Amino acid sequence: MRKKIVAGNWKMNTTLESAILLASEIDTRLADSKKNVDDVTVLLFPPFPFIHSVADVVNAEKIGVGSQNIANQPKGAFTGEVSAEMIASTGVGYIIIGHSERRAYYGETNEILAQKVDLALANNLDVVFCCGEKLEEREAGQYFDVIKTQLSETILKLSSDQMQHIIIAYEPVWAIGTGKTATPEQAQEIHAFIRNLLSEKFDDALADSVSILYGGSCKPSNAKELFSQPDIDGGLIGGAALKAEDFVQIIESY
Numbered sequence: 143m144r145k146k147i148v149a150g151n152w153k154m155n156t157t158l159e160s161a162i163l164l165a166s167e168i169d170t171r172l173a174d175s176k177k178n179v180d181d182v183t184v185l186l187f188p189p190f191p192f193i194h195s196v197a198d199v200v201n202a203e204k205i206g207v208g209s210q211n212i213a214n215q216p217k218g219a220f221t222g223e224v225s226a227e228m229i230a231s232t233g234v235g236y237i238i239i240g241h242s243e244r245r246a247y248y249g250e251t252n253e254i255l256a257q258k259v260d261l262a263l264a265n266n267l268d269v270v271f272c273c274g275e276k277l278e279e280r281e282a283g284q285y286f287d288v289i290k291t292q293l294s295e296t297i298l299k300l301s302s303d304q305m306q307h308i309i310i311a312y313e314p315v316w317a318i319g320t321g322k323t324a325t326p327e328q329a330q331e332i333h334a335f336i337r338n339l340l341s342e343k344f345d346d347a348l349a350d351s352v353s354i355l356y357g358g359s360c361k362p363s364n365a366k367e368l369f370s371q372p373d374i375d376g377g378l379i380g381g382a383a384l385k386a387e388d389f390v391q392i393i394e395s396y
């Protein structure tokens with residue numbers, strides 16, 4: 143059975159104080175929840191400087207903490223960069239790689255992303271690997287090809303053992319932070335397509351074991367319908383992850 147996962151990507155938001163408050167409130171609300179939230183894996187991705195403080199205030203048995211980025215080099219003279227080894231040494235277990243904002247604003251190519259995935263896995267981090275098409279690619283009907291290329295040049299090169307540490311997030315770029323959500327049918331179509339790519343490259347058992355999350359303006363009002371699709375195994379949440387109440391409601395909607 144693949145894991146149900148709801149992950150919060152805080153992006154470049156919060157301060158030390160508000161990050162601790164947000165994490166504590168999520169932790170308390172989850173502990174007090176009357177819904178069955180125990181079978182959902184909850185992940186938080188705060189900004190680098192707050193990772194350790196956030197990990198300190200949440201119940202590690204219920205909430206995993208991770209980093210939004212790592213360098214594509216193992217160590218050395220790369221001023222300002224943070225390595226996979228550094229992240230792993232803080233005790234957190236997860237990393238987001240391939241977010242469309244990193245691809246668009248920091249020129250992260252599939253080649254760079256593949257290097258980051260290798261470094262993350264070599265340091266025992268589980269990877270949330272993002273893929274998704276831009277609006278013009280969707281309108282031109284190229285979205286299957288775009289996603290196939292993003293995955294073929296990166297995670298589909300991994301071994302089946304390495305794939306046990308990969309979570310995929312389908313995030314149509316036109317839905318991220320725009321308020322426009324993919325319809326459950328649009329999202330399901332791509333999730334099934336991704337699972338089929340995994341079957342072709344590996345086998346059905348592996349394809350069935352990989353969690354595929356949806357991301358893009360997911361909120362309490364649309365989460366339930368999205369998560370009820372057969373190939374949608376949870377969400378990567380941006381804006382709505384910054385409000386404890388909304389984030390926990392999304393988790394509860396499972």
Ligand code: PEP
Pocket residue numbers: 151313317318319320321357358359360378379380381382
């Ligand atoms: C994201 O950036 O991963 C994301 C899904 O953002 P939002 O939920 O704000 O669209």
